[in-house]
Amino acid sequence: MKIAYFIMAHQNMSQLFRTINAIYDPWNVYLLHIDVKAGDSYKQTVEQAFANFGNITVMDPRDITWGTWTQVEIQLQAITDLLSNHAWDYFINLSGVDYPLKSQAYIKEYLRVNPSNYLHVLDEPKGHRYATERFTYTQDEAGNLVRGEEKPMFAESFPGMESHFGSGWFMLTRSFCEYLVTDSQPRRMADYYRYCLMSDETYFQTVMMNSGGAFPHFKHNLRYIVMDQTGQFTLNASVLDPSHEEKMLGSGLLFARKVDCTLHPEMVNRIDQVLFE
Template sequence: MIAYFLLVHRYPAQFKRLFQAIYAPGNHYVIHVDKSSGVALSEEIADFLAPYQGVDLLEPKDALWGGYSLVEAELRGMARLLEMGENWTHYINLSGQDFPLKSQDYIRQFFAANPGKQFIRALDQAKERPDTLNRVSHHFIEENGKMNATGVSRPFLSGDTPFIGTQWKAVTRSFCEFVCHDPRAERFKTFYRNSFIADEAFFQTVIMNSGDQGIVMNDDLRMIDWVPDGDIKLRPRNYDVRDLGQLQNSTDLFARKFDAEADPQILTLLETHLRTAAANVYQSPKADPLLHQPDCVAA
């Protein structure tokens, strides 16, 4: 079984379509609605989720882009999912603007065929992304709804290596237990609380510096088209109907992101694709193209 954590801050109608596409009895679901999105959004989502089993809503708190509050929200979600049941094996985080490309049966079988593997992008930050080291080499403060750079430099954790990737992941229950409850994870929480864009580095750094956490596949199982956003930034492009063929043929489990207000038809077409694909037989691990990953790292 799978445990899902969903971050939502707008587009309630689109969230409902996402949830219905990933819901399956036996799975567990925890949803966090950003407090800054207002009470009305939280109430609408709570009313929608009321008939479903295995679902819980976290207490709404602010989750600021670039801040450790995003990591805290996810840690609260992981901890709640661990309390909700003992039968799930993998944890997947999603945003309200993601959408699945495979059926839940396929996803369950995929993880059953890949026990102990962590699907998270993890790059040695100093070697692969030295341009981002200022995120950890200097002290940041999250306050009054924004991130403030203090200009104060600091060394990284002694004996550890900083890693970086994306916010998205599909990791094992055992890793969730470790990062939520093991005292050895506390030093990372303390350090990254005052970093910048911690949600793209905290979990990677913990998993790669904490002994045997299994095989890290360096893949988040997401189809994302990164496009320029300013001089040095990238952002995920919104998929639309012109991308249908590529989305249907992707070997990834999910794609992001979508804007159903700008193009509602693409979700309708993907919903039809999922109903058709539900009858497909899962291939063996040797034949499954999802296992082609070129970068596997033993944590």
């Protein structure tokens, strides 16, 4: 069992290094993307830190904007690069503030015994922003999210299919990743979602749920996440603190989000005791 990790970071370098150390296995491969907004010195420091690791690569930086297709595009590029250059069984995406709750040996054995695509999926409720949004979205030269012209609804563009949404964090099999970047249907859906709001939380789900059952799927991403509602349809992941620790470590889940070793070092140390015991 070999895992390809794709890690996206733009701040909190201490936590990024801590996360990589916690998930490192010489048999895995690691592809890092440091957002251009982090600055050249951030990227150079990361590159220097892993210069002698043959299984850790840093991508050319891109400017990733919240809510735009860039968040999907960089992941499809990562999948394409990893498929071209490495043999692996699972693609797992992480941010720089995600952290494992289980050892790599445990995670690999879990995926071997329970082969599936772990992708959080929900049907779109009536009135949800993904179901009702009729406008295109892109980013301007300054990288800002910009609303444009009206567009057809998903059902109008893909008769007989339904759109779905969920978390943008997942664990995908190699076969589904190959389907994502080679099949004509995901490419047609990519053309549609390229100008949709929050496409990273709906593109992957919609491709999976309209693939005709070709890929095994479990509707949970096995991440421990505590969400705070900041608007009618807006949820943000909370930074986990010691009050979450007992439930988090007892959850049986594989990863947690968000974890910050600079804010709660003792909690992260206790997680490490579980990982490296």
